[in-house]
Amino acid sequence: MDPHIIIVGAGQAGLQASETLRAGGYEGQLTVLGDEPHLPYHRPPLSKAWLAGDMAVEQLAMRAEAALERKNITIRTASPVAALDTARRLVQLADGTQLKYTGLLLATGATPRQLPGQSSGSADGCKAIRVLRSRDDASAVSDCLRRCAEHGLPVVVIGGGFIGLEVAATARKLGLPVTVLEAAPRLLGRVLAPVLSDWYATLHRARGAHLVLNARIAEIHPVNDHIAEVRLADGQSYRAGLVLVGIGVCANDALARAAGIACDNGIVVDACGRTSAPDVYAAGDCTARRLDDGTLLRLESVQNAIEQGRAAAAGLLGQDKPFTAVPWFWSDQYDKKLQIAGLSHGADSWVVRGDMHADTPFSVYHFRQGRLAAVDSINSAKEHLAARTVLTMPVPPTPEQVGSADFDLAAFAKAAQAAAA
Ligand SMILES: Cc1cc2nc3c(=O)[nH]c(=O)nc-3n(C[C@H](O)[C@H](O)[C@H](O)COP(=O)(O)OP(=O)(O)OC[C@H]3O[C@@H](n4cnc5c(N)ncnc54)[C@H](O)[C@@H]3O)c2cc1C
Known part of the structure; x- marks a missing residue:
């Protein structure tokens, strides 16, 4: 069979890998399959500059279509992959199409966690209850912010992690009343030193956000199509035109798991992006990387997606280039x-x-x-x-x-x- 590398997921890692393959001299067929209707775009501004209205939608695009064409990279948007058959080296799309591969990269990203009973994003759900992962999620969040401004409605953020706090900062910049409900005793407790968590709490309070730490959510329920209410276990309740649920993400490893590829809270890869299946690599938020000491590392960052995308592409080209760089990350608030x-x-x-x-x-x-x-x-x-x-x-x-x-x-x-x- 002629070489055909298939990349599932047209995000940061998938695009990076496709470009590294071409830059590394790969001239065979290259297909990038994305389930979203958009070409690859930058996610970080969705909670920052773009949401604040400081950036045009065109600036979200990672590459112009012409640049992708010049590199002979074809991206099939709105093409969700439904199943993999690693024994027969087949990828099956949701529309039934089957594509044969010689090399496969899974770069499927992650999905926001939802609270029990939450129905954000569903057509019949309350429009005020939202998560933020995709461009379409961000458009819906932006619509809620606009409605909040028009009707004098407050914003509630559930989760004092990076995305929640960035949305809180953006909403405050837009002049909206904001309450952040965090289950832990401090903000960003999984990553920051206590002293920096306290500094962030002071910063958000000084900019007018109301923070509730140790918050136990008892219930979120729609009041009408555009307003939701969050009730805490202590009886306190908050009505809002936007309830942004930012409580972390789960790796999109279901395709890999169903195909029998080793997964453990993410697709297990080595430093070169290799999975347990022959000629199948994985990169980005969907992975759990096995470190030298045997532990697994899950990172959700642009740098990780880029570096793992590069490493996986090198592996598909038959050259091992392990990703061992120091991890880095950023967050903009105010x-x-x-x-x-x-x-x-x-x-x-x-x-x-x-x-x-x-x-x-x-x-x-x-x-x-x-x-x-x-x-x-x-x-x-x-x-x-x-x-x-x-x-x-x-x-x-x-x-x-x-x-x-x-x-x-x-x-x-x-x-x-x-x-x-
Ligand atoms: C609002 C927001 C702000 C962020 N801010 C920062 C920041 O400041 N700094 C930072 O370092 N990182 C930030 N991140 C994280 C960063 O954007 C991610 O780590 C990065 O995008 C991961 O890239 P990825 O390619 O692994 O996944 P993604 O970019 O999510 O791409 C995966 C793609 O695969 C698609 N897909 C999934 N399943 C299928 C399927 N079956 N078939 C076809 N396609 C499929 C998904 O829909 C998605 O389009 C932010 C993320 C968000 C959402």
Whole structure:
């Protein structure tokens, strides 16, 4: 059979892989199948600049159609894949079409979790109850915000994670009353140091958002087509023209699981993006990457989708290029840009550099058993870039070095690189 690589999922990882395949000299048939009606677009602005009205819809597109044509990349939109047969190397579309592959990449992303009984997005559901993942979700959220502004309705955000807080910040920028309901005792508790969670709580409160921590949701119910009510276990209730449910995502691994490919809260891949099935790779939010110590790592970020997309494409070309880069991520809320380098899980001590209480850049350094694990920087691109370098070094700075008044991370990185050269 002539070479035919099929990519399922026309998002960040799928597009990246298709471009890396072409750049790497692959000249065979290449088919990218996406279930959405749009060509690949940037998701991050959907909760930030685009939602705030600071960006045109055309700017969401990752590539112009002509650029894709020049690279001979055909993307079939509105073409959901229904099943895989890895023994016969077949992909079956929902319309029954069967396509044969020589190499397959699964880049199916993730789906927002919903609360029990929630019916967001369904045609007969209350239009005020929403999740935010796709361009179409974002259009619906934007319509709700417009209605809120027109009818003086408040916004309720369930979940004090990145997407929820970004929507909260955007709604506040639009002048809407906002309540954030977070089940945990602090915001962004899974990723940030307690001191930075507190800083975010102060920031949101200072900008006028009402935060409820330790919130137990008892019920969400429609009041009418455009208004919903959220009731908490303590009896408190909130009516809103937008109830944005931002409580995390689940990896889209159902196709892979049904085909017998190993999955564990995501499609299990190695550092090169290989799955348990021959010539089947996976990349992006749908994956759980096996690390050297045997644990699985799930990341949901643009960088991860790009790097895994590249690694999987290299694998499909027969060249192993494992993704081992330091993970990084960003979030924009109000005029504050958070940039995270490294992985902070298991951190047991923290050092803050800079003044968190002044309106100036600062960073929080996470240490795990005395070793630098991650650096979270607020409005400090320089510190973030230096952190990405330093975290790859065999001997990163100690808590004592970071804590000293004259410490400079960029200078440390430069000196360490010079010494290693
Ligand atoms: C609102 C929002 C804000 C974000 N902000 C940031 C940020 O600030 N920084 C950051 O690093 N990351 C951010 N992210 C996360 C980032 O966008 C994702 O990590 C990234 O898009 C993952 O890329 P992916 O290709 O794995 O998945 P996706 O981009 O989700 O692409 C997967 C595609 O596959 C399609 N698909 C699924 N199943 C099938 C099927 N059976 N057949 C065909 N197609 C299928 C999906 O519909 C989707 O179009 C944000 C995400 C959202 C939603």
